[in-house]
Amino acid sequence: MTTLAVPTDLAAFADHVREQLQALAPAFVGEPSALEDDDRIASVEELRDGHEEEVAQVRALQAALFDAGIAWPSGPVELGGLGLTPAHDAVLEAGLSDLGFPGRDALFVGLNIVAPALRHHAQPQVREAELVALYRGDKIGCQLFSEPGSGSDLASVSTKAVRDGDDWVLTGQKVWTSMGHLADVGEALVRTDPTVAKHAGLTMFLVDMHAPGVTVRPIRQMTGGAAFNEVFLDGVRVPDSHRIGELGQGWRVANTSLGSERSTMSGASGPLTPYVLERLTALVRRLESESDPVHQPQIARTVAAVTAMRAAAGLSAGSWTHQLEPVAGSVLKMLMVRALDEIVRLVQAVLGERLAVDHGEPDTFAWSEFVLGVPALHLAGGTDEIQRNVIAQRGLGLPRR
Ligand SMILES: Cc1cc2nc3c(=O)[nH]c(=O)nc-3n(C[C@H](O)[C@H](O)[C@H](O)COP(=O)(O)OP(=O)(O)OC[C@H]3O[C@@H](n4cnc5c(N)ncnc54)[C@H](O)[C@@H]3O)c2cc1C
The missing domain is CATH 2.40.110.10 (Butyryl-CoA Dehydrogenase, subunit A, domain 2)
Structure with a gap:
């Protein structure tokens, strides 16, 4: 594990992380040609049958991040963290995504739902052993x-x-x-x-x-x-x-997990990755939809919803999410599903029947997996109606109906 001083300034930390990740990239990042061949695009990332190799690689990546000292920026130093903030966690996620590292979806629940509960509520010995095991990828x-x-x-x-x-x-x-x-x-x-x-x-x-x-x-x-x-x-x-x-x-502990789940699934670890947004932009440009007045209003709605969501997620990672949990997590989650719905509407409009029938044309039918996964995100981590209840009752102090 590295013992060098780590910069706390976010921009300098991003450079530090990038340097560490570049050193690890040869072992974990595939050739660009291999990535380009993969037409798949998903909103709910699912490991396919025969995924053992993928899971082993994700565990190995997590161990390498841990040994490089960057697996858990906001974690306590004595448990292998860096004692920094959730904003630094988001920097790590963005760095991994930018450099094309494989998604760590197999670890999402352990790191973002189970770990916060252990960190804040578990008994000391179990807390330490299990948090390190989760953050090293030894356990899922x-x-x-x-x-x-x-x-x-x-x-x-x-x-x-x-x-x-x-x-x-x-x-x-x-x-x-x-x-x-x-x-x-x-x-x-x-x-x-x-x-x-x-x-x-x-x-x-x-x-x-x-x-x-x-x-x-x-x-x-x-x-x-x-x-x-x-x-x-x-x-x-x-x-x-x-x-x-x-x-x-147990209810108190559950709310620690749920607040973290809602915030993190709406932030850098969620489905709205730079990769998805790049694919969407490329699709719209390739089909020349930007200059089509039929599609322009939906493009504008999508850009507005995605921008609002990303701005709120950036803010929350830095400051208020963890003080206002679970209300902030609920707000973020609502912004995320709204952005996803706008993307689905846009993709449906520009692709039409190519979304339903696979003609072999790249980057068309591939979006069907993304579209079919979005309804699940209206449910996962608590449904939209429940988020609204949380915001109304716990956030705004409105009475129960
Ligand atoms: C992708 C995904 C991953 C998941 N992963 C996990 C996991 O790892 N672990 C886990 O424990 N669970 C997981 N879940 C389950 C998820 O938490 C539940 O699906 C969710 O909480 C809703 O519960 P339910 O499906 O029983 O629906 P119900 O609670 O039966 O709700 C049915 C409908 O009634 C509405 N409704 C219910 N109560 C109210 C109310 N008081 N006010 C207004 N409307 C209401 C709901 O909004 C919904 O539309 C996952 C779900 C999804 C989709």
Whole structure:
């Protein structure tokens, strides 16, 4: 790990990161020709069947970033971080994307949802060991929140945990578990006390996904991928040391994870990457849509929505997101889905039936995967309606209806 002084100024830090990344690029960045051949464009990045090699490469990249000292700019120095800010994390993400490094989607949940909960609420030994494992790519994390009967009404989860000596025994079913099939650990929201008000009876645990009693079954989506899973917990033992936060404080811990999820999925780690925007710009130029009065209003709406979203994400990474969580995350997420909707409308308008039928013309039908993934982003991390409720009630103090 590097011990050299790291600049804190964002521009100087970006240069520092770029230098480190350039040294790693030969091992991880493919030849431009290979990238150009890949016509694929997705809003929900899904690992395809036979993705083991891809996952191994992402883990190796994460280990290399960790060893270079840049894997976790905002993390504590004693855990391999740099003690900087979320704005520095965004600089790293932008650098990786600009230099064409492979996406680290397999790590998204572990780094942006599980890690914040561990950092702020876990017991010291587990906190340190598991955070380092996640940030080195040694472990992949998943989020075990949603259940068949509990999505928006997350506080109604019924998976239960019963104390047995030094352990807890977990029984129930989770669903929509992104990357559950790859995960080594899962952040599980469960009911420890069914006799109190629903929000007060919850506790969070870190589950070993390889423990006896854990069964993971993939769910195939309309995009063709299978990044989701059902997870069955059948008498799974979890030591009390792996309780995240106090007994009965699971809702508080869940909100740490959800606030971070909403902000990060709307920022540099989200679907609106420079790559997507470059492909969109290239498409519009190639089809000469900019000079077509039919398409100009939609181009303007798209540019406005994308610009607003990117400006807000930049601001939040620097300052207010982490103070206002989860409200800022909800605002950012709404701006992101609005921008995605405008892109979908634009792509539909300029491509027409080429979006639905593959004529073999490059950069046309490829957009169908992007378009089909966008509805999922209106749901993931909490639906649009729930974000609006969060903003109205917790942000603006409006009464519940
Ligand atoms: C791409 C993706 C990845 C995901 N990954 C994970 C994951 O890794 N782990 C995990 O635990 N979950 C995950 N989820 C699940 C996600 O969190 C839920 O789908 C989401 O919270 C909605 O829950 P639900 O699907 O049960 O819908 P429901 O809660 O049944 O909602 C159905 C509809 O009713 C509306 N509605 C519900 N309650 C209200 C209300 N109070 N006010 C107004 N409208 C309301 C909703 O907005 C929605 O339109 C993922 C989902 C997606 C799409």
